[in-house]
Each structure stands twice: as C-alpha cells, then as structure tokens.
Amino acid sequence: MKHVILGNGPAGVIAAETIRKRSPEDEIVMIGSEDVPPYSRMAIPYLLMGDIQESGTYLRKDQNHFAKLKIEQLHGKVKSLDCKTKQLIFAEEENKPLAFDKLLIATGSVPVQPPIPGINLPGVHSCWTLEDARAIEQLAKPGSRVLQMGAGFIGCIILEALASRKLELTVVEMGNRMVPRMMTEVAGGMIKQWVQSKGVEVFTDTRVQEITQSGSALNVKLSNGKTLEVDLVISATGVKPNIQFLNHSGLEIETGVLVNQHMQTSHPDIYAAGDIAEGIDFSTGHRIVNAIQPNAAEQARIAGISMTGGEAQSLGTMQINVLDTLGLISSSFGLWSGAKGGDHVELVDREDFKYVRLEFLGDVLVGATTVGATDHIGVLRGLIQSKTALGEWKEHLLNNPTQTMEAYLAKAQAQSAWMN
Numbered sequence: 001m002k003h004v005i006l007g008n009g010p011a012g013v014i015a016a017e018t019i020r021k022r023s024p025e026d027e028i029v030m031i032g033s034e035d036v037p038p039y040s041r042m043a044i045p046y047l048l049m050g051d052i053q054e055s056g057t058y059l060r061k062d063q064n065h066f067a068k069l070k071i072e073q074l075h076g077k078v079k080s081l082d083c084k085t086k087q088l089i090f091a092e093e094e095n096k097p098l099a100f101d102k103l104l105i106a107t108g109s110v111p112v113q114p115p116i117p118g119i120n121l122p123g124v125h126s127c128w129t130l131e132d133a134r135a136i137e138q139l140a141k142p143g144s145r146v147l148q149m150g151a152g153f154i155g156c157i158i159l160e161a162l163a164s165r166k167l168e169l170t171v172v173e174m175g176n177r178m179v180p181r182m183m184t185e186v187a188g189g190m191i192k193q194w195v196q197s198k199g200v201e202v203f204t205d206t207r208v209q210e211i212t213q214s215g216s217a218l219n220v221k222l223s224n225g226k227t228l229e230v231d232l233v234i235s236a237t238g239v240k241p242n243i244q245f246l247n248h249s250g251l252e253i254e255t256g257v258l259v260n261q262h263m264q265t266s267h268p269d270i271y272a273a274g275d276i277a278e279g280i281d282f283s284t285g286h287r288i289v290n291a292i293q294p295n296a297a298e299q300a301r302i303a304g305i306s307m308t309g310g311e312a313q314s315l316g317t318m319q320i321n322v323l324d325t326l327g328l329i330s331s332s333f334g335l336w337s338g339a340k341g342g343d344h345v346e347l348v349d350r351e352d353f354k355y356v357r358l359e360f361l362g363d364v365l366v367g368a369t370t371v372g373a374t375d376h377i378g379v380l381r382g383l384i385q386s387k388t389a390l391g392e393w394k395e396h397l398l399n400n401p402t403q404t405m406e407a408y409l410a411k412a413q414a415q416s417a418w419m420n
C-alpha cells in the first residue's frame, strides 16, 4: 500500500507518523513545497522575537527522524490532482507524476491578498512562511516604521513579536474592533485599548486604500484620510484554504475540501486534514474550516487511522481561540457570538481589563469569551464540549459568571462519561 501525504506541516507530519505506527510495512511519501524541513508556523513569532533560531521551528528536531520511520520526503510543488488515475502532477519537470493508493491532502492555508493597488510592492509581506519571516526580520529593525494590515488572529499573535523589535507600529483594521471574527464587540474593544496603552497606534473601521513606493519607503493611504510613510507593510488580512490546485480535480470543495467524520473526501481513497479541510462544526453541525493547529493535529490523527483501515471519527471541530496580545490573554469558544434563542451574561471590568461573557442555550453553556481571565478557560471548554446540563447552576452563573469552576465541579464531573 502506498500512502502519499501532500503537505508537510503539522497535519502532514502527524498523519504520516500515525500511518507508520499502524502499518510498519506500507510505503509513505510526504511532499513539501518549501525548501526547509517540516516546521510549525506557530513558532514564527518566537523566531521574530529572537527566542529561537529557524531550527527551533522544526516540527521534529532529529534530522534523521523521518528516514528512521521510513517516511520518504519529496520536495516539490503539486500543480494538480488526477482523481481518476490517482496521480499527483508536479509543477517541476524533474518530478514525474506520482501515483498513490491512498492520498492525504494537507496543504494548509494561503494568506488572503486584498485587492489593493501596491500590494505586490517590495516591502509588503505576509507573515505565513519562514521565507516571510526572513524578509520581515530584514526590514523590521529597531526604529523602523511598520504598518500591519489586519488585526485578526494571526495579526494579534505577531504583534508581540513585532513590538519586541522596538518598532514604530501602526495597526489598521477594517472591522470595528480588533479580532472581529473571534471576539465580541466589548472584548475586541478592550484588546484595542490594551494595545494602544502599550504604545501601538491602532485604527479600526479603517481600510488601506493604496500603497505606493516613495524612495526606499512606502506611502500607505488610509480610508480615514491619513497617509503614513513606513518601511514595511505586513499584510495579515486572513487566510483561506490552499485549494487552487484542486480546481479541476473533481473533488467536492466549498470553502475547503469537504470531508466526512473520518476525514475522507468525496473520493474514497483521498482524505484531507488541517487548514484545507472543511469539516463539521461541533457547535452548529454546519460546515466549517477551523484553521488552527490543534484542529490540524486531531484531524490528521483521524485521517491516519482511517487511511490504514482503522475506526476513528471526529465529533466535530470546536472553535477554540486563545490569544496572547502583548500580554493580554483572551479566549473564545464554541458559539461565542451567541445561539439563536439563547441568552447570555456579561461581566465587564474595563479598568482591570477583565471580561467574561457566557452564552447559553437552555441550561447548556454553548459559547464563551474572556479577556484577562486565564484561570478557568479549560473548564469553559470542557463545559461547552460536554454539553453539560447545568440545571440550577445556570442561574448561579447568570448571577456570577466567574463561578465556572464551581459549576464544572458540581455538574460536569458528575456527567463525565464523555471524557472517558
């Protein structure tokens, strides 16, 4: 049996290792298009902060790790998939078409490129690959003027790394708050206030309209009437599944590659996992692409088991967002923006940057958002994931939403069969 793993990020690596564990004799080929060993994008901020070298981002530290596991690594960029003949076609001539018995597509996401004049100028970079990180390191020197376009998940994560480089930093976000797709209005507003208090200029409700070259600098025209001269623009306006090369494959694709609970696509021998896969949302039952690393790891494990004939299935992917924005921890889980017919409680302490909002449907906690509260966020996740019937504890939480641990001990532990 020949397993081909397309993509060597966290999803590809975990799937390859899972397959090897279960099938010592099967052939495994893992393909990556970047000219570096398999690495974790999550580690890029630590690289930019100078806490680690590039080798610190590598997913497996032993350079013989994959050889020892008899996982063949192939460097190349796949340009198309032929589902009928079960072959991958490469962009490079020296790479011949590669046949497979089972295929995992784990090609992750690509950054969204907003259609802004000047977006392709030198000095404008995404922060997605190690190559991007190298370019940013070159331009983001102490005192440099940097404009970050977008204050979403990745934007907030890299803020700390950028701030640590002693830059003059401006953040421009078209939404009315920071992290608008992951945080409530109050939470996103508090994060903005926090970031401003750390000396970062933040414009919300503002778009970048045009970027032009001005000598060695860039002029960035904003929709609020201002034009800023900067040395570097970082584009962090979101990511989307890397599906373009699958356009004529015949696989069922919506936003990402559609998968069932076994991570199987519309073709029985082809699976998908990680940022590219569109699975089922645990909270809504609707389809969702959940582009976070824990989801990639879990889907890859399920795919690896399924590809080797085992029984594993996803109960649905849950939205779990935990962010450290210049030292302020925020989180959102499940249906954090509320459920139809549900109710909520909100506790706001703007002075101390503390915030809790709980969303209920009946007596079940279905979503939560927190800022500055790190103590019991694992409990929030547990309560939501276990769909615990809170009974009288719902009323207690409506009166005091910080009592989640007490509610968990009283109710979820008693119903903890889901955890076993």
Ligand SMILES: Cc1cc2nc3c(=O)[nH]c(=O)nc-3n(C[C@H](O)[C@H](O)[C@H](O)COP(=O)(O)OP(=O)(O)OC[C@H]3O[C@@H](n4cnc5c(N)ncnc54)[C@H](O)[C@@H]3O)c2cc1C
Pocket: 006, 007, 008, 009, 010, 011, 012, 031, 032, 033, 034, 040, 041, 042, 043, 044, 045, 076, 077, 078, 079, 106, 107, 108, 109, 127, 128, 129, 154, 157, 158, 242, 245, 273, 274, 275, 276, 291, 292, 293, 294, 296
């Ligand atoms: C700066 C940054 C910080 C992040 N921080 C966090 C965080 O704190 N928490 C979190 O949960 N997530 C974080 N993420 C997101 C996380 O990195 C992704 O969810 C995760 O990498 C998804 O893993 P994946 O294996 O699906 O895809 P990827 O890691 O993107 O790997 C895909 C691989 O496929 C290869 N590939 C793509 N196309 C082709 C092709 N055509 N041919 C051959 N190979 C191809 C790519 O080169 C790549 O190696 C962060 C991302 C970034 C950029």
